[in-house]
Amino acid sequence: MYTRKKEAQRVVPLIDELEHALGLQLPPAVRKKAITCHSIFVPMVCDLFTALHGRTTTEEEKNSIFYYFICSGLFDDFADDKTLTAAQLREIMLHPASYQCNTPEEKIFVYTGLRLNSVVRNKASYEQVLKQLLTAQLDSGKQFDPAISNSELEEITFSKGGNSLQLVYYYLNIPTTAEERHCWFLLGAIIQLTNDLYDIYKDLQAGIQTLPNRMKSAIDFQQYFNSVVSKLENHLHKLPYKHKRKHAFHLGLASICSFGNTALEHLIELQAASDKLPALHTLPRKSLIIDMEKPRNIWRCMKYSYLRTSYALQETKPIVLPVQNLSYEEHVA
Template sequence: MEMTMILHIRFLIRLFVKALHIIRKRKIETKRAIGCLNTIEKRMKKKFSPDLFQKITVSYGIYEPIVVEGFCRLQNRKVSIKEKNRFVYYFICSSLFDYFIDEIRMPFDRIAMLAFRPADTMPATFEETVFLFGHRWLKLQVNDLNGYVRCMYALYNAQKESFLQFDEHTSTSTILDITFRKGGYAVQLGSYYLDGMIPEIERMIWYQLGVLIQLINDLYDVWKDAPQHIVSSVLAIRDMYAFKDLFNKEIEKLWRLIQQHPAHDAAKRDFLLHIAGTLSFGYIAIDQLLKLQGKQAHLPAYDPAHRKDWIIDMEKIKNLKSWLKKTQMLYEQGLKNI
C-alpha cells in the first residue's frame, strides 16, 4: 500500500512537471504563430478575421507542445524550428479549409482547384491567396511528397462526404467511416511535416491518434451538433455504453501500434505521457454522457433547456480531479500494452 502511494505521488509529480512544461511551451508557440500571421498581414496589407486569427494561433499553440513534441520525443529528439514553422502553416491551411467549407460554403470543386491544381487557379480573395501560398510552400517541405498527396486526397474525400452527416438516414457504419477518415487523415498529415523519413508504423500511429481525437471532439461538440441536426459519431450511435466500447477498442488499437514502433521503451513512455492527458478527456466526456443516459437504451433527445447537461466543463474541480485519475489510468494501461 505504501509503495503504491509512493508510485502514485511520483506519477503526479511527473504529470505536474509535464503540464507546466506544456503550459509554458503553449505561450511560446502561440506567440510564434501570432508573429507569423502578423508578418503575412503586413506583407499582404490585409488582415485575417479575428475568429480565424484566434483559431489558428490557439490551435497551433496547443498542438505543438502536446502532439508534435510527443512524436518527436518518440524519436528521442526535440522539435526543430523548421518543423514548428511547417505546423504553423499546417494550421493556417487547415483553418482556411474549414473556413471555406463552414463559413462561406465554397463549392468543393473550387476547393479542389485550390488544393490540387494551384498552378491553374487565380486566387480571388486574401484567404485564397494565403491558402495557395501556404499549400505550395508546405508541398516543398514534406518528407514524402507522393504519400503526402495521397493523404491530402483522402482527407479531401472524407471532408467532401461529411455532408452525409446532415442526413439522419445515413447508416451508423458510414458515419463512423467518415469520422475515422476525417480525423485520421487530418492528423496523419502532420507526419509528413517532420524532418526526415519516418517508419510507416509511425504514420499509422498518427492516423489512429487522429481517429481518437475526432471521437473526443464529437463528444465535446455534441451540444452544438444536436441542434444543428449534424449526425456525429456520438449521435449516430446514441448509446453511450456502445460508444464507450468503441472508444476502448480504438485505444487498444493505438497501444498495439505503439508496441510495434521500434523506439526505445523510454521514448515510448515519454510519448505516452504526452498523449494520455489528451485521451483522458474522452473518458471524462463519456462518463458525463453515460450519467445523462442513465438506464435508458439511448441518450435522451437534445433539449436546449438542459444544454448544460450536455456540455463537458473542464473548469469544474470534479472534472480536473477526474482528469488526473484517468490520465494515470491510461498511462499505466499503456505501459502494460506497449
C-alpha cells in the first residue's frame, strides 16, 4: 500500500509538466484512472519482470508507464464514446506525428504517444503489436452481437489483453527471450479474463458478450482458466534465469492469477451442487460482487498462489491443479 501511495504521489509533477507543456488540463477521469492503474501496475507487473533481470523499474521507465495509461484511458474514451471514427483511431494510434488534432484530448494523446515512441528501441516490432491491438480494439465492437462465436470472443479477449500488456515491454529497457514475450502476452490475456470475470454484471447490463458472462459451469470455466495459467507457467519454466529469480517471478504471476481464480471460487459457490450456474443475467448485482477485502477471499488468493508455486521449493515439476487442455467451446457446451 505504501508503494502504491508513493507511486501515486510521484506522478503529480509529471502531470504538471504535461499540462504546462500543452497548456491543457488532463481530463479528471483520465487523470484519476491513470494514477490508479500506474500505482498498482508498476510494483505488481513492471517490477516483476525487471526483477528477472536483477533490478527494479527505473524512474524513466515509470514515466513511460504513466504516459501509457494516459494513452490507454484516452483511447478507450475515443472508442467507447465514438468521438473518433475507425480511420481516425488508426491514424492517431499508428501515425501520431502526422495526425491533425481537433480536440484537447487528441492533443494530449498525440503528445504522450510521441513520448512513448521516443523510448521504443525496436520500432518495427512495436508497430506490429500496435496494429494487432488496434485490430482487437476495433473488433471488440462485435461483442455487442449475441451471435458472436466463442472462438471469436476468445481471440478478441486474448489479443486485446495480450497485446495491451506486450506494449509495456517496449517501454522497459530490458532484453528478452521468446519465452518471456509469451509470458507478457499470456499474462495480459489472463488479466483481461479476470477483468471480465469481475465485470459480469456490468457487461450483461450493457449487452456486451464476454467469455465469463457466457459460462454455463463455473467449475468448467475454472478448468479453462487454469489451463491458460498452465500455459503461462510452461513458458516461465523455460526462461533462462536462475531458479531464485524464476521462483519469485512465478509467485508474482500466481498472485495476479489468483484474483481470477477467487472470482471463480465465488461463482462455484453460487453454482452449489448443480452441474450448471443459474442464468447469470437473472442474478442481482450483489450476487456477482467479489469483495477482495474479505478475509476469505484474501485467503483464497494466498492459497492459490501457494499451490501454484510450492513445487519450486523442491525444484520439481509444478503441482497440477485440476486442469485439462480443453478448448473453450468444450467448456461452455
